[in-house]
Amino acid sequence: MSNHWTLLLTIWVGLATVLRAQDPVIDISNTADGGVKQIPIFVAGYTGEVGQVLRFDLEVAGFKIVAEDSAQYSLSGRNETEVEGRLTDRLSKASLLAKRYTDASPRTQAHALADDVISAILHTPGFCRTKIAFKTEHGSSGEISIADYDGHNVVELTKDRAIVAAPAWAPGRRSLFYTSYRAGYPDIYSHVIATGERKPVARYAGLNTSAAISPDGRRIAMILSKAGSPDLFVSDIDGSNLLQLTKTKEDESSPCWSPDGSKICVVSRLSGTPALYTVSARGGEMTRLRTAGVTRCTEPDWSPDGKTIVFTAQMGGFQICIVPATGGEAKLVADGEDPSWAPNSRTVIFVRRTKGQRSLSLLDVPTKRVKNIPLNLGNCSQPAWAK
Amino acid sequence: MKSLTSLSMLLLAVFLAVGTAGCKKSPKNVTTIEGRRDISPRPENLNGLKVNTDGRNGVNSGTPFNGNDNVKIGSGNLDPSGLGSRPNPDDVTEDPLILASQTVSFEYDKSSVKSSERSKVEAAAAYLKNEPRFLLKVEGHCDERGTDEYNRALGERRALSIREYLLTLGVSADRVTTISYGKDRPAVQGHDEAAYSQNRRGAFVVLKPKQ
Numbered sequence: 001m002s003n004h005w006t007l008l009l010t011i012w013v014g015l016a017t018v019l020r021a022q023d024p025v026i027d028i029s030n031t032a033d034g035g036v037k038q039i040p041i042f043v044a045g046y047t048g049e050v051g052q053v054l055r056f057d058l059e060v061a062g063f064k065i066v067a068e069d070s071a072q073y074s075l076s077g078r079n080e081t082e083v084e085g086r087l088t089d090r091l092s093k094a095s096l097l098a099k100r101y102t103d104a105s106p107r108t109q110a111h112a113l114a115d116d117v118i119s120a121i122l123h124t125p126g127f128c129r130t131k132i133a134f135k136t137e138h139g140s141s142g143e144i145s146i147a148d149y150d151g152h153n154v155v156e157l158t159k160d161r162a163i164v165a166a167p168a169w170a171p172g173r174r175s176l177f178y179t180s181y182r183a184g185y186p187d188i189y190s191h192v193i194a195t196g197e198r199k200p201v202a203r204y205a206g207l208n209t210s211a212a213i214s215p216d217g218r219r220i221a222m223i224l225s226k227a228g229s230p231d232l233f234v235s236d237i238d239g240s241n242l243l244q245l246t247k248t249k250e251d252e253s254s255p256c257w258s259p260d261g262s263k264i265c266v267v268s269r270l271s272g273t274p275a276l277y278t279v280s281a282r283g284g285e286m287t288r289l290r291t292a293g294v295t296r297c298t299e300p301d302w303s304p305d306g307k308t309i310v311f312t313a314q315m316g317g318f319q320i321c322i323v324p325a326t327g328g329e330a331k332l333v334a335d336g337e338d339p340s341w342a343p344n345s346r347t348v349i350f351v352r353r354t355k356g357q358r359s360l361s362l363l364d365v366p367t368k369r370v371k372n373i374p375l376n377l378g379n380c381s382q383p384a385w386a387k
Numbered sequence: 388m389k390s391l392t393s394l395s396m397l398l399l400a401v402f403l404a405v406g407t408a409g410c411k412k413s414p415k416n417v418t419t420i421e422g423r424r425d426i427s428p429r430p431e432n433l434n435g436l437k438v439n440t441d442g443r444n445g446v447n448s449g450t451p452f453n454g455n456d457n458v459k460i461g462s463g464n465l466d467p468s469g470l471g472s473r474p475n476p477d478d479v480t481e482d483p484l485i486l487a488s489q490t491v492s493f494e495y496d497k498s499s500v501k502s503s504e505r506s507k508v509e510a511a512a513a514y515l516k517n518e519p520r521f522l523l524k525v526e527g528h529c530d531e532r533g534t535d536e537y538n539r540a541l542g543e544r545r546a547l548s549i550r551e552y553l554l555t556l557g558v559s560a561d562r563v564t565t566i567s568y569g570k571d572r573p574a575v576q577g578h579d580e581a582a583y584s585q586n587r588r589g590a591f592v593v594l595k596p597k598q
Contacts, residue, residue: 184476205470230540253540
């Protein structure tokens with residue numbers, strides 16, 4: 001009898017550990033709301049902008065800046081000239097890194113140090129020098145912008161004063177794809193960031209929107225209504241060799257690729273309310289993705305490690321949810337909409353509404369910690385994290 | 388004790404089945420490929436208006452758009468662009484007022500034209516019959532309770548439903564264009580059903596050729 005109980009307990013604990021989100025190699029006890037605890041770190045010696053950048057980056061990454069005697073790790077250094085940092089494990093006394101950063105701006109040096117701290121402790125690549133794209137609204141029209149992940153160094157890429165939507169990066173971050181009504185109707189364009197060269201990719205009658213570039217950069221998934229209803233299509237990156245993947249009577253929207261490029265997750269309203277489906281990128285049947293516990297699922301994004309799909313559930317308000325990529329129990333992780341994964345498959349950028357205005361925020365999924373990106377650009381939405 | 392163990396084993400089995408089944412189950416809600424209304428192919432001329440096969444003027448592109456329309460569907464049939472082509476905005480003036488009273492209302496999350504709304508589409512069709520030179524742009528709109536791209540697609544589906552009905556009423560396919568604004572252009576501001584119901588709409592914009 002006791003053997004049965006031991007076996008059951010072992011299996012139960014094993015499953016619980018396996019099914020939990022990816023954790024760093026430290027304390028994984030839960031906080032009251034079911035999140036993982038932030039890692040306590042002491043930071044000393046940094047001033048001004050560098051200090052701000054370091055603290056922001058570490059907090060987004062799942063750390064908590066604390067007093068020295070509460071800290072598990074200690075980062076100390078200076079930035080009078082170049083940024084320098086020494087990271088020690090306060091418990092084991094081990095020195096984890098000692099570096100000086102040269103060239104580039106102080107901001108970039110600070111981001112580089114933060115990335116190295118993240119790598120040293122979490123054993124994942126840092127995200128602090130990555131880029132985002134998003135839409136800014138100006139009255140009844142908008143523009144597409146890019147920026148550092150923390151909202152600095154904003155560059156407005158378009159100046160069309162048209163309705164724009166759905167920016168999507170091509171891998172390698174050299175080009176951006178987006179929807180623009182600049183010629184009177186919603187069309188998909190590609191835009192080379194360095195040169196400003198822009199080409200239409202889909203300009204069919206009806207709707208052309210929701211471009212998503214395959215991870216190998218060779219194909220584009222998009223929603224076109226040219227065949228009578230908004231459907232999922234895939235073509236070569238220049239728009240040729242168009243293949244229709246869905247032929248439903250109701251609308252599809254928001255495709256995203258699996259990281260191996262074999263499947264696309266797409267929203268369809270064919271059951272009457274929006275739900276997530278997957279379909280082979282070469283064509284075939286749509287299979288419903290189980291999202292137990294939530295309804296009206298939209299805006300999926302597939303994590304780069306292939307394991308998790310983040311999406312927006314429209315259940316009254318908007319809520320960011322995650323679900324295993326094979327389907328299962330969905331979990332609410334934040335209030336907001338339109339999520340996009342960072343390359344680390346852990347951080348998510350999304351849209352929050354505060355005081356009637358839409359702004360960008362960063363979510364650390366395991367700790368559920370949210371940090372706002374202060375942008376002061378009016379309504380910002382539809383963020384896409386370059387991967 | 389024995390029944391408790393059996394119950395635990397049962398719960399565990401259910402837990403395992405729920406946690407691991409995912410897509411390995413036989414797929415539910417799989418879409419069958421249904422026939423859709425046969426829509427006439429793209430015409431070369433549109434009531435005497437010059438139709439740019441690449442869409443319209445004024446688009447600043449480096450390389451001319453190829454306009455490749457070869458769509459593989461299953462057996463490899465070519466699918467002509469079922470929606471016809473869009474009138475060049477430079478060639479028409481827009482009149483959003485003349486059929487404003489016929490704005491069609493939609494149910495939440497729905498794109499079908501309700502029977503109570505059909506008379507409005509019929510009025511638009513009658514208007515077009517009386518004005519054979521004019522074209523029509525059907526705008527699809529949504530309320531704010533959907534997310535951006537979901538609403539953009541739903542708005543388009545609403546416009547297409549109206550277009551489908553117009554075609555059954557004898558309006559020529561090459562006279563009707565659709566455009567979706569998702570939730571970008573609400574008719575009224577507000578966060579209650581009174582506002583929402585006014586924003587879930589299909590609006591008619593008459594297009595009058597400039598010459």
